[in-house]
Amino acid sequence: MTVNSFSLYQLSYRSDTFYDQEGFLFDTRQYSLFKYGCHESAQAYASQIAAQLLLDYGHWQNEQVIVCASAYKVAPTAAEAIAQLVYEALQAYFPFLQKVKVGRETVFPNDYGSMSAADRFLLMDRNVLTIDDHLFRKKKLILVDDLRVTGAHERKMTDTIAGVVDEVVFAYVGSLQGDFPASVEFDINNTSIASVNDILTIIGKDIFHVNARVCKYVLSYQNLVELRTFLLEIPAAVLSRLDEYVCGDGYHLMPEYEINYLLLREVLDDKPALLSLAV
DSSP states (O other), rough: OEEEEEEEEEEETTTTTEETTTTOOOOOOHHHHHHHHHHHHHHHHHHHHHHHHHHHHHGGGTTTTTEEEEEEESSSOTTTOOOOOOHHHHHOOOOTTTEEOEEEOOOOOOOOGGGGGHHHHHHHHHHEEEEEHHHHHHHEEEEEEEEEESSHHHHHHHHHHTTOOEEEEEEEEEEEOOOOOTTTTHHHTTOOOOSHHHHHHHHHSSEEEEHHHHHHHHHHHHHHHHHHHHHHHSSSSHHHHHHHHHHHHHHGGGGGGHHHHHHHHHHHHHOOOTTTTTO
């Protein structure tokens, strides 16, 4: 199996600032908006990735090609939004293109972006990724992901598809180069997000992609008064999708998220809010 990869931005970290391979400042605000469901930001990255894929892999035109995002259970990763848009952009060029999901069996309450490299590899080693061997066999695979930090997910995915696919290219928005603190991904992810009000702004201005990061942020938000207001103001479709993903991944059963999930259900069921908990 041939394994290749590219990233739009090779990022270095200096003096609390991120620079790309050309020495320009990396727009961490746009990246953060994307991580929290902003369609416009996802579209910007998808257009760049699709263009790079056509430049480097246009010769796959007559091949059986699959596009997928990083693995998830029920709640999609943020990268799923980019992968779907990349798929749509490439359909006109690859007539045998398919969009497929890579599954994962276990989810965790922790914020992956704040983990050390060692913890990331341990976590991925404990997880099981699943693919349809028959569907993937002897095909070309484009795996779209957002930020490559340690390569733990790439290694796990490579092990999962070894002996099945013919060739894979990992297409990243960015990759971190050199030395950086363990919390650096957490910092990038949350550049534009200080409260649920920032997520409300994203929902209000564009198409909104509910994803696992949004679910965890809502479930771990500590100001229950603000959270209740947020849940009352978001569209019913977004609230319902939050509940669907939270339950699908089993977050509603995790003790860390119990109180916030009860509040979500109260609002969803149009029952009195848990005001005693929100004081």
